[in-house]
Amino acid sequence: MRIISGFLKNKKIDYLKSDTTRPLRDFVKESIFNVVIHSNLIDVTIENSNILDLYSGVGSFGIECISRGAKKTTFVEKDGKALEVLKKNIEQLKIENKCSVFRSKINSFLNRLNKNDKYEIIFFDPPFSESFFIEELKIIKNSNILKKNHLIIIHREKKSKDDLSDVVKVITTKNYGRSKVILGILT
Secondary structure, three states: OEOOOOOOOOOEOOOOOOOOOOOOOHHHHHHHHHHHHHOOOOOOOOOOOEEEEEOOOOOHHHHHHHHOOOOEEEEEEOOHHHHHHHHHHHHHHOOHHHEEEEEOOHHHHHHOOOOOOOEEEEEEOOOOOOOOHHHHHHHHHHHOOEEEEEEEEEEEEOOOOOOOOOOEEEEEEEEEOOEEEEEEEEO
16 A cells, blocks of 8 residues: 655555455545545645544555645544554654544544544545444534534445435545445535
């Protein structure tokens, strides 16, 4: 895995071969950033933004955001092995001052989150087989942690049939191989 653009361009990041986590493939990540940067439907920029990377795994998305000028990324991951790799990646890239890392289940993290923290972009990459992340979106919707101009990015399996209509106003959905990426705002 590599960083695609920004001041860390072409730096490699370690990943974990595991049944519990899966890496965000480079071509999917690059496609997400192309949409975020170039779509006139999206009113958020990565530069100087606060990013919340939920189910962060080894941190591929959040680290890419930092490389592209994000102010700070908060990573949340419960898997200990993925967390070790994430911390190693952050340390090797010398970006500790732009990162906060939490080992936590998402619900627990959201319920104790400082309400003064405001995010422009939230990236969700839950296990493909699970749909409980919709409840987590509802917690975020009611928690007042999003800036007025914000973006929710959800990485799912292309075949998934998640009903997001009560929570997310979908801006666009893109399919990449087995993956589906949904970009929207909370309603």
